[in-house]
Amino acid sequence: MGPPAAETSSFMADFLRHSGGVAIIDGGLATELERHGADLNDPLWSAKCLLSSPHLVRKVHLDYLEAGADIIITASYQATIQGFEAKGFSSGESEALLRKSVEIACEARDIYYGRCREGSSDGDTDGRVLKQRCILVAASIGSYGAYLADGSEYSGNYGDAVTLETLKDFHRRRVQILAESGADLIAFETVPNKVEAQAYAELLEEEDKKIPAWFSFNSKDGINVVSGDSLLECAAIAEACKNVVAVGINCTPPRFIHGLILSIKKVTTKPILIYPNSGESYDGDQKEWVQNTGVSDQDFVSYVNKWCEIGAALVGGCCRTTPNTIRAIYGILSNRSALSS
Numbered sequence: 001m002g003p004p005a006a007e008t009s010s011f012m013a014d015f016l017r018h019s020g021g022v023a024i025i026d027g028g029l030a031t032e033l034e035r036h037g038a039d040l041n042d043p044l045w046s047a048k049c050l051l052s053s054p055h056l057v058r059k060v061h062l063d064y065l066e067a068g069a070d071i072i073i074t075a076s077y078q079a080t081i082q083g084f085e086a087k088g089f090s091s092g093e094s095e096a097l098l099r100k101s102v103e104i105a106c107e108a109r110d111i112y113y114g115r116c117r118e119g120s121s122d123g124d125t126d127g128r129v130l131k132q133r134c135i136l137v138a139a140s141i142g143s144y145g146a147y148l149a150d151g152s153e154y155s156g157n158y159g160d161a162v163t164l165e166t167l168k169d170f171h172r173r174r175v176q177i178l179a180e181s182g183a184d185l186i187a188f189e190t191v192p193n194k195v196e197a198q199a200y201a202e203l204l205e206e207e208d209k210k211i212p213a214w215f216s217f218n219s220k221d222g223i224n225v226v227s228g229d230s231l232l233e234c235a236a237i238a239e240a241c242k243n244v245v246a247v248g249i250n251c252t253p254p255r256f257i258h259g260l261i262l263s264i265k266k267v268t269t270k271p272i273l274i275y276p277n278s279g280e281s282y283d284g285d286q287k288e289w290v291q292n293t294g295v296s297d298q299d300f301v302s303y304v305n306k307w308c309e310i311g312a313a314l315v316g317g318c319c320r321t322t323p324n325t326i327r328a329i330y331g332i333l334s335n336r337s338a339l340s341s
């Protein structure tokens with residue numbers, strides 16, 4: 001059961017129908033790599049594992065699939081040609097590393113399908129979800145601010161010197177490579193401001209290959225995106241871009257999500273995606289998460305039904321969420337479809 005044909009405009013509608021109306025996105029990738037001992041204190045962040053521990057990346061993707069995720073997001077969030085070149089890689093090697101992030105996720109999906117074939121027929125084995133289903137590989141693209149690794153992905157403030165053209169030039173080659181990598185879609189994640197959304201939309205429209213994409217913004221006040229730009233204006237850019245198959249919010253505290261979904265609904269007819277963080281806050285100066293400000297997995301999932309009722313069609317977790325979070329979301333959504341059938 002492969003993903004729906006990418007060239008059709010009904011890509012996401014077909015996928016969501018296969019998934020029973022709501023699809024599950026994976027949880028934090030970097031968080032989970034760190035929990036398994038990876039040291040991500042590096043300008044490449046999680047992409048460092050493409051070099052140092054590709055097997056661990058594959059294992060984490062598999063853990064998310066076995067927790068019930070229908071979409072896995074590659075380790076390319078902070079993987080950039082510029083970032084790899086700064087480490088001494090050639091441009092060819094840097095491009096190969098980007099492709100490798102997708103290859104690893106595709107390998108995990110293949111291994112998973114193999115386990116499903118061997119597994120039990122009811123789809124649940126030792127707490128692992130082994131259910132043959134349509135699974136998408138989403139190639140992650142983090143913001144320019146993520147590449148800078150100076151906390152500006154959470155301020156969205158790049159200064160006046162960084163223009164629309166700067167951002168398009170910065171992202172162009174990576175978008176091209178990932179569009180042709182075999183990924184099912186591109187996940188533009190944690191988009192902090194309007195100019196970067198515009199840059200992505202223009203790059204997608206310049207591409208020959210009509211790769212589907214989602215735009216996912218982050219907010220720290222529950223109203224605007226982190227830069228202070230209007231979420232409505234940002235979401236309207238996504239709405240106007242033909243390649244965009246879903247629009248939403250990630251890496252934002254759960255308590256803000258309800259209001260943000262209602263806002264996005266005002267400007268889009270596209271499926272809405274949300275994958276909040278645990279609610280803990282990130283201290284960009286200290287480069288660490290502030291503990292004890294977040295919610296438990298149970299509290300997190302207590303919101304999920306409500307989010308779906310008001311229009312979320314893709315739900316998962318971002319930083320500080322784990323396979324347990326995704327397993328809990330899977331449980332809630334399975335109960336929901338059992339009740340409605």
Ligand SMILES: [Zn+2]
Pocket residue numbers: 250251277318319
């Ligand atoms: Zn995050």
